[in-house]
Amino acid sequence: MRKLQAYFIAASAVFFSLTSYAANFSAAQIAQFKQLSPSQQQTLAKEYGVDLSTLVGDGSGSGSSDDVHPQTITPRNVNSPSHKQSAQRKKPGQLIDFGYDLFAGQPSSYTPVDDLPVPNNYLIAPGDEIDIQLFGAKNVSYQLDVQRNGSIQFPELGPIHVAGLTFRELKNNLNNRIKKQILGVDTAISLGSLRTMQVYVSGDVYQPGAYNIPSLATVTQALIAAGGFRKTGSLRHIIVRRNHKIIDRLDLYNLLLKGETKHDIRLQSGDTVFVEAKGPEVSISGQIRRPAVYEIKAGETLGELIKSAGGSKADAYLQQVEIKRFAEDGVHVLTANAENAQGLDLKLHPGDKVRLKKVSDQLQNAVIVRGAVTRQGAYEFHQGMRISDLFTSGADDLLENTDQSYALVVREIDAQHHIKVLQFNLGDALKGAQNPQDLTLDNRDQIFVFSNNLNTKAWRETKASAASDKQNGSNQSNHQTHQIDPTTGVQLVKDNGPQANLFTPNGDDQQDSGPFSRQVLLKPIIQRLREQAVNGHAVQLYEISGSVPYPGTYPLVEGATARDAIAAAGGLLESAAKDQAELTRAVVMPGKVSLNHARFDLAKIMNGTGSNFALQSKDSIDIQRKTNWTIDNTVQIQGEVRHPGTYTIGQGETIADLVARAGGLTQYAYPQGAVFSRAVLRAQEQQHMKMLAANLRQEIASLALRRQTTDAQYTTSPTEALKVVNDLNSTSAIGRLVINLPQILRGREDSDVMLENGDKLYIPPRRNTISVMGQVQMPSNFTFNPSKSVQQYIDMAGGEKKQADDERVYVIRANGSVMLPNQSYWFMRSSHPLESGDTIVVPIDTDYLDGLSTLSTATRILYQMGIAWKAVN
Known part of the structure; x- marks a missing residue:
């Protein structure tokens, strides 16, 4: 800041000295003035009454013949x-x-280039400034300008002619003369501002x-x-x-x-x-370090152009460099080999377009390892290479959850990149010693190694409690993220610490969807096998289902047997009925396909005493489950029971059995308000709510259209209806099944319900309340009084609103059932129709809805769900 202020003061002094005749400015003075900011220039010009255009304008003022008149230069238009x-x-x-x-x-x-060093051969001329410092017997400094006559005015020595001397000669001459005429001093001579x-x-x-x-x-x-x-x-x-x-x-x-x-x-x-x-020009693009348009001289060659462009990239295919050349009859395409002297010496013509193509991305002399290994990627191939050559140690080279019983080799068999698949046991292959599972590899083979995460149905079947299943399942999380190697296309793994479980529950089973699972790694292989099943070639795939950890579609490998299929699917679950399995085989006949079914003894195949039959295209194997195998079915009971929790159930158990196993009800239980939910009903209810929301949205759109095309007055606000649509879309379904728990507990078999996996039963505590909802002035909760009627409770809530339909008032029981007061003897006063926990709902009048008939159904569902949530919470 101080430097800028000093510069401004100096410039002011120079400016003031020039105001006597502002037109005769030297180029150095103008340049110095231009170093100031525009605001500083204007301040000086205004203060000293000088026209700013004489300094920064067109330079029309007169001056010496040595001064160059500054030009009026418009800003450069880069878009021109x-x-x-x-x-x-x-x-x-x-x-x-x-x-x-x-x-x-x-x-x-x-x-300005004031910071450049002055060479000794620099010629001194008018306009240069010479700095002379004397020290010793006399200490003084001079800044002397070279005048137009070529001399400087030295105060103590008089005029000295210096123009035409080099800087070296100037220093020598001045030093000698000063020392002769001024005794006892030394000199330091340099150049200040240059002309x-x-x-x-x-x-x-x-x-x-x-x-x-x-x-x-x-x-x-x-x-x-x-x-x-x-x-x-x-x-x-x-x-x-x-x-x-x-x-x-x-x-x-x-x-x-x-x-x-x-x-x-x-x-x-x-x-x-x-x-x-500009002379002739050519362009070069593609796999070159500096693609651009270059100007060439006569006789320049392709090699010189590539060198000018920085050279080719590592992936450039130099054997076939493409050159498009203009000729009288059109564009000719030339191909030059830039790996030999003849191609590099090719003479370029004006307008040539040179393009360096990229080498093939196909890996040569390599095999690729993918999946559940610690080091995925490409490995150098050599003749006689085997599986065991890729893995020096199973502990170091494989992940902890690697499935060593099933691995694949995918091999290309022709120029069309058709593939065949080989299956092997990785654990046996790593034993070496010419083990038959230690397959010999070919160039460009791909080895797929799969994970064997324990969070599957096989693991679940060893547990008696669904709660422990969930706990242990969370401990099996795969703490890894995955990236794709841009060179080999191989999925790379990186440990990132704890993450969510990679296996997503789906009903009774767990889906094998980890990053190295069969589902993920087999998908592209299966797709390629399907695509190459053309022109009469049978698709090389089979299916296996039932009691195996990984049911699904698998590649049909060379020489595959039933035992290979079971190994591919992860083996047999504990639930498998080893004496019962079924093979379905498609027999292709002219014009049709016939399916043949055959049973086989699975136990004999597994222990080697039976016929291990060979698989064929499109075979389907079903590993059947043992009768009544349901040890992994669990239900939950919560609320007012003596021992709430999660219980494993067998086939045929009912709600009454569950309550008995939970120790029965507590003294505070309210069985009339029990909430029973089921997964399948929850899904149906959610779908129904989506359909209601869609239908209601259509009715709202129709109502809006009617309002635009008629002068009639409508009372319903679309905003209110849209709020119901939003509630339907944001509310989670409960899947409630209305039950009569008191009758169930009294032994009424026709009221009891057989339990299914995932069912939930909640028994709330007794609440001595009655709720009034809907089109009333003040929806509220009231203490239950058996002597009061439905209308009296409505009056306690302020009475009905104008839009209320008082003829269709209904009551939602605590158990979820709906009763209408005008159609049931339950609501006769003498029968005490209302019970603790009931909810009175006053609906909106259909006429008031302007035709939105779906709205009443949607609100009733929301009321019922709200009551259920209220009970649970």
């Missing part, structure tokens, strides 16, 4: 069609002209004209001062003229590509820099 190269922004697939963006910028009549000089920049540059540039400036600095090149200008043909003679030629490609500055010479006053029109 003729100057797009000045600020090229590369679009996808667009090639830029090489080198032009380096010199693009705003023209400037002054380019500016006038040069001309012409040709295909952005702003041709005369420019004030420092005396040390070179050709490239003059070009930058002129704003760089037009798109039509040549970077390779730049001429420097001095005294009407060509003194040098500059090819900027030598500077840009090689760093050579030999021809970037220092200019002198009066020099002219001329940029010729």
Whole structure:
């Protein structure tokens, strides 16, 4: 900040000294003034009464012949069609002209280079400033300007002619003269501010004209001062003229590509820099390090172009470089081998378009390992390679949950990339010693290794409690994330700590959906086998279902047997009936397919005493379950029972059995309000709510349309109806089944319900309340009084609203059933129809709904669900 203030004060002094004749400013003074901010320039001009345009305008003021008049330069329009190269922004697939963006910028009549060191051969001329410091017997400093006559005015020595001397000669001459005439002093001589000089920049540059540039400036600095090149200008043909003679030629490609500055010479006053029109150009794209459009000279070759473009990328296919060449009869395509001298020496023609293609992504001389291993990826292939060569140690090379009983080799068998599949036992293969499972590999084989996560039905069958299932299932979480290797396409694994379980429950079973599961890894293999089953080729797939950990579709491997199919599916579950299994085989006949079913003894196949039959295309194996195998079915009972919790049930158990196993009801239980829910009903109820919401939304749309096309008055607000739609969409279904628990507990078999897996029973505590809901003034809860009637409770809630339908009032019992007062003797006063926990609902009048008939059904469902949630909570 202090430096800026000092500079401003100095500039003010210079400015003040010039106000006597503002038109005669030197280039150095103008340049110094221009270093100030616009606001500082305006402040100085206003303070001293000088027209700012005389300093930064068109420079029309008179001055000495050595001063260059500053030009009026408009800001550069980078979007102008003729100057797009000045600020090229590369679009996808667009090639830029090489080198032009380096010199693009705003023209400037002054380019300061005060920080450059002054060479000893620098010629002193008028306008330079010489700094002289004397020390010793006398300490003083001088800043002496070289006058127009070429001399400096030394205070104690008088005028000394210095113009035409080199900087080295100046220092020697002044040092000798000062020491002779002033005794006892030493000198330190340097150059201060350097003169500016006038040069001309012409040709295909952005702003041709005369420019004030420092005396040390070179050709490239003059070009930058002129704003760089037009798109039509040549970077390779730049001429420097001095005294009407060509003194040098500059090819900027030598500077840009090689760093050579030999021809970037220092200019002198009066020099002219001329940029010729652009010469022939070619483009190069594809797998090249610096794709662009390049200007070429006559005789340049393909090899020189590739070198100018930075060389080819590692994945470039140099044996077939594509060259599109314009000819009289159209575009010809040439192919050059850039790996030999003949191809590199190919002469380029104007307009050639060179493209380096990419090598094939197919891995050569490699095998790929995918799945539940610690190091997925490609491995170098060698003749005689076996499975055991890929895994030195099962403990180090395999994940903890790797299934070692089932693994696959996928092998391409022809040029069309058709595949066949081999199956092997990974655990046996790792034993080595010429084990038959240690398969010999071919080039480009892919080995698939699968996970064997224990959170499956096989694991569940060893547990007696669903609660412990959930606890142990969470402990089997796979703490890994996965990425795809961009080179090999292999899925890579990374440990990220605890995460959610990768297996999603689906009813009774657990789905095998981990990252290295059969479901995930087999999917592309099965898809390829389906696609190649054409032209009479049978699809090489089979199915296995039933009591196996991983039922599904599997590749039909060479020589596959029933035992191989069971190994592929993870073995047999404990629930498997080993004496009962079924094979379904498709027999293809002309014009039709016949299915044959055959039973076989599974136990004999597994122990080797029976016929291990071979599998065929489209075979289906069903491993049947043992009779009454339901040890994994669980239900929950909560609320007012002596021992609430989760219970494993057998086939045929009922609600009465469950309550008895839970120790019976407590003294606070209210069995009339029991809530019983079932998973299948919950799904049906959720679907019904979605249909109601959709129907109601359609009715609302129809109502809105009627209101736009008629002058009739409607009373229902669509906003109220839409709120019901939102409630239907956001409310979770309960799946409640209305039961009469008191009758069940009294032994009424016709009221009892047989339990299913996932059922839930909740017995609430007794609540001595009556609720009034719907179209009443103040929906409320009241203490139950058996002597009060339905109407009396409605009156206690403020009475019905205007839109209420008082003829259709109904009561929702605590058990979820619905009763109508005007149709049932239960509501006769003498029979005490109301009971503790009942809810009185006053519905909205159908006429008031303007035809929204679905709205009353939707609100009734929401009321019933609300009552159930209220009981549970």
